[in-house]
Amino acid sequence: MTRIAYRQPEEMTEQARELTLKRGNLNVYRALANAEKVFTGWMVAGQAALASPVLPVRLREFVVLRTAYLMDSPYELGQHRDVARTAGLSRDEINAITSESAWQEADFSPVELAVLRLTTELLTTRTVSAELFDQVHTALGSEATVELLMVISRYAGLALMLNALDVDLDETARLPIPPRQASQ
Amino acid sequence: MSRIPLVSVEQQPEPMRQWMARRGNLKVFRLLANAPHVFPAWTQMVDELFESPTFSRRMREVVILRVAHLQGSRYELSQHVGIARNAGLTDQQINAILDTDHSDAAGFSDTERTALDVTTELCSTHRLRDDTFAAAQAVFGDEALTELLMIISCYYGLALVLNATDLDVDGTARFQP
Numbered sequence: 001m002t003r004i005a006y007r008q009p010e011e012m013t014e015q016a017r018e019l020t021l022k023r024g025n026l027n028v029y030r031a032l033a034n035a036e037k038v039f040t041g042w043m044v045a046g047q048a049a050l051a052s053p054v055l056p057v058r059l060r061e062f063v064v065l066r067t068a069y070l071m072d073s074p075y076e077l078g079q080h081r082d083v084a085r086t087a088g089l090s091r092d093e094i095n096a097i098t099s100e101s102a103w104q105e106a107d108f109s110p111v112e113l114a115v116l117r118l119t120t121e122l123l124t125t126r127t128v129s130a131e132l133f134d135q136v137h138t139a140l141g142s143e144a145t146v147e148l149l150m151v152i153s154r155y156a157g158l159a160l161m162l163n164a165l166d167v168d169l170d171e172t173a174r175l176p177i178p179p180r181q182a183s184q
Numbered sequence: 185m186s187r188i189p190l191v192s193v194e195q196q197p198e199p200m201r202q203w204m205a206r207r208g209n210l211k212v213f214r215l216l217a218n219a220p221h222v223f224p225a226w227t228q229m230v231d232e233l234f235e236s237p238t239f240s241r242r243m244r245e246v247v248i249l250r251v252a253h254l255q256g257s258r259y260e261l262s263q264h265v266g267i268a269r270n271a272g273l274t275d276q277q278i279n280a281i282l283d284t285d286h287s288d289a290a291g292f293s294d295t296e297r298t299a300l301d302v303t304t305e306l307c308s309t310h311r312l313r314d315d316t317f318a319a320a321q322a323v324f325g326d327e328a329l330t331e332l333l334m335i336i337s338c339y340y341g342l343a344l345v346l347n348a349t350d351l352d353v354d355g356t357a358r359f360q361p
Binding site: 004005031036039045049072073126127128130134137145147149152156157164 | 187188189215216218219220221222224225226228229230231232233236237238255256306307310312317321326327329330331333334336337338340341342343344347348349350
């Protein structure tokens, strides 16, 4: 049971309400909306990350699932096992990413494996070896690498909030994958 | 040496140049500005966290320093020790927050102790026990407790970005809270 009362979309700022409804009116948003003086900015930041055309959705979901697994967030895992399916990941791929070590034997590309390794090393040791970092940076470039790190950052921080508030997984509502901004 | 090149402020669109003029010409901003699709929205989030009247500057810095310490973020500490001092924390209190066990330090209010307990338990175990949560909810109420979590979340996540990129600390530039 969620430890605090949910806010209703009608109680949010117009911008926050619009973003909450666009993103499926999920329990996570209605719980975090209790922080009404900072919730709108947090929603805006998330929307920008979801809408950016830079980091491929498939790679983003790799990072989100791995982060959710390592941060032990049942809510993020519950949402993103389904979001990842919509993004084209197979069930086997999702199971591998959300396991202790099966992902290392899975049929992923070298970049995907490097990204999973970086996420794992960062969340378990709080740092990354220079060699592994350079491998990801060389493959993705600076812009996508910074976006990737910000996805880890956001979902790791969010996992803490979800676990602290013990937010219940939504019964059926899932985060929609929004249309992306046109690539520049 | 930062593992990702920092963009120059002059290359930034006008709103971001103005934002950095207001908040400080920090390396972390020039790092994140590599991602122009997400950086401007991130600055809005930061503004709301620091403009909110819910917590005193001092309380915010207590939490930020504790997160920075637990995440091993040299960069966050380099910025926020000075800010914490300006916000009224003594050197003894700052050292206590940066110690393994903050509880024996004199001079923290009960509210600050509660915030430190929440921060320590959440960052170290990724969750809160029922009694820790109940104590914090009684002290802060739902709105302030959720906002406290937002501060922890922001600095916990940012520390990962800073550590991964091995960002050098700033010379004299300081964040303007």
